[in-house]
Amino acid sequence: MGKQIQATSIVNDKTTVPSKVIDRISRCPVAVHLRNYQNGSTHQDTLYQRAVQNTPCNSKTCEGSIMSPKSLIRGSPKITPGSSDILTQAVDFIDQYYKSFKIPNPTEHQARVDRVTLEITLTGSYTLTADELAFGAKQAWRNAPRCIGRIQWANLQDHKRLEALASDFQEYSTWKDFHRPTFSEVLEEFPSVKVPAAFILSQLPLLKPRLYSVSSSLDKLHLTISVVEYHTQGGQGPRHFGTCSTWFNTIKRGHGVPCFVHRSGGFHLPADPNTPVILIGAGSGIAPFRSFWQQRIHDMKKTGLKFSPMTLVFGCRDSEKDHLYKVETLKLRLDGILSNVSTAYSRQPDKPKMYVQDVLREQLSEKVLEVLHKNTGHLYACDVVCTLQEILASKTGMTITEAGEYPERLKGEKRYHQDIFGA
Ligand SMILES: Cc1cc2nc3c(=O)[nH]c(=O)nc-3n(C[C@H](O)[C@H](O)[C@H](O)COP(=O)(O)OP(=O)(O)OC[C@H]3O[C@@H](n4cnc5c(N)ncnc54)[C@H](O)[C@@H]3O)c2cc1C
Incomplete structure (x- = not known):
């Protein structure tokens, strides 16, 4: 040491004093003192105290987790909580613990409350199970809003x-x-x-174009659009709005709409005016059919030809709220463009729920048979394949396999036109 001091003094041209480290004091973490206003005792966290004493955590003990061991509590408690306070708190805690279970177990819950009540009555305190202790620790961490641990x-x-x-x-x-x-x-x-x-x-992906069926014929392009709006999480979550349909719902007259025409393969009326036709649509699924009947009216006026009237099956929620083109289709029936209009309401007050499939099965099975099986008619529909199979199997004596294959056969003959909204 003597030679080192001498050498350091020469090199630095400074008088060097021999000295020794006697303590190391950490300035971090900062001590936290808490005063219990009920009984006047003060508490100090061990993380600070032990850090001062330079005793780091080891594999068995987390120093930060030991709050106020007896040695650090200053002042003797003057007020001790009564057993009724302990009981209220204990029952509250046990309730919280059992309510945290995904599958409630009321029998075990009540039995545990009874046991704890008995223990507190006999001894003034009670012992937590290991699981309750772990739950309590988790709760404490979560409930400490500014805790770094949280x-x-x-x-x-x-x-x-x-x-x-x-x-x-x-x-x-x-x-x-x-x-x-x-x-x-x-x-x-x-x-x-x-x-x-x-x-x-x-x-962010590029905004994709949305497709809408042309809902008119002749000189103006009409669209029939359902505004998409829903709550996520089984109806309990935030409200979401469809991008394009909501935009359409907000733009004013005269606003520009960038669009292009996308041709649909075979979704058009048969060329022969006498071919029987059934149109089945729900909600805005009626959109393309409106262009069909407008075209028929135009062709009839222009050529004087007689067309076989079409059958329309329409589904919506409520006859008063969302029955699209109600008056227009009524007039079409009177004019002989539509032979009949059958409706299925799924939310009509005081009426059983009806869907287009129910109407087909209950009211139009003979018509379906006549159009598709006895004639070479066409069907334009949303997904009614299963109902079609049911009707065919029950009315024609076809086997399940034959009825199952029938819609595919119709598609092959280009007589079953599936609505492609969801495609
Ligand atoms: C060939 C074709 C023709 C079409 N014709 C028409 C038409 O004439 N009229 C018409 O209104 N639409 C039509 N559509 C549908 C249309 O293209 C759009 O898909 C529709 O308007 C929604 O677009 P958006 O931008 O408003 O909603 P987006 O922002 O695209 O949101 C729609 C998405 O929201 C989600 N979503 C919607 N409802 C719910 C719910 N209840 N719960 C959970 N998630 C939900 C679904 O993931 C859905 O894909 C057609 C589609 C095709 C393919």
Whole structure:
């Protein structure tokens, strides 16, 4: 040591004093003192105290988790809580613990409350089970709003959840279908994920065009659009709006609409005016049929030809609220463009729910048979394949297999035209 001191003094041209480290005091973390206003005792967290004493955590003990051991409590408690206070708190805690179960177990819950009540009555206190203790610790962490541990806990939870979603496709699909989240909802659900705005913008897909059936004939282009609006999470989640239909619903007269024409393969009326036709549509699914009947009216006027009247089956919720083209179709029936209009209301007050499939089965099975089986008529529909098979099997004596193959045969002959909204 003597030679080292001498050498250091020469090199630095400074008088060097021999000295020794006798203590190391950490300035971080900062001590937290709490005063219990009920009994006057003060508490101090051990993380600070032990850090001062330079005793780090080991594999068995987390120093931060030991709050106020007896040695650090200053002042003797003056007020001890009565057993009735303890009982109220204990029962409240036990209730919280049992309510955290996904599948409630009221029998076990009540039995545990009874046991705890007895223990407190006999001894003035009670012992937590290991699971209750773990639950209590979790609750305490979650409920401490500015606790760094809580933030870390949330991050860990996020991480665990994201890892599960990224590695299990089934779990991801279930989550996605239930939440149908927007970008901002994903970021809200996982607050620990910090994504730069530039990155999000670079990941946004281009807005895709939406297709709408032409709902008129002749000189003007009409559209019949359902405004998409729904709540996610089985109706309990946030309200979502369809991008394009909502935009259509807000633009004013004279506003420009960028669009293009997309031709649909075989979705048009048969060339022969005598071919019987059945049109089946629900909601805005009636859109293309309106262009059919407008064209028929025009052709009849222009050529004087007689056309075989068409059958329309229309489904909606309520005759007063969303029966599209109600008056127009009534007039078409009077004019002989439509032979009949059958409706199915699914939310009509005081009436059983009816869907187009029910109308076909209950009111129009003979008509279906006549148009498709006895004649070479055409059917334009949303998904009614199963109902069609049922009618054919029950009315013609076809086997299930034959009836099952029938719609495909009709499609092959270009007589079954499936509505392609969902395509
Ligand atoms: C050939 C063809 C013709 C069409 N013709 C018409 C037409 O004449 N009239 C018409 O109104 N539409 C028609 N459509 C549908 C139309 O193209 C759009 O898909 C529709 O308007 C929705 O677009 P959007 O931008 O408003 O909604 P988007 O922003 O695209 O949102 C629609 C999405 O919202 C989700 N969604 C909707 N409802 C719910 C719900 N209840 N629960 C959970 N998620 C839901 C679904 O994932 C759906 O894909 C047609 C589609 C095709 C393919």
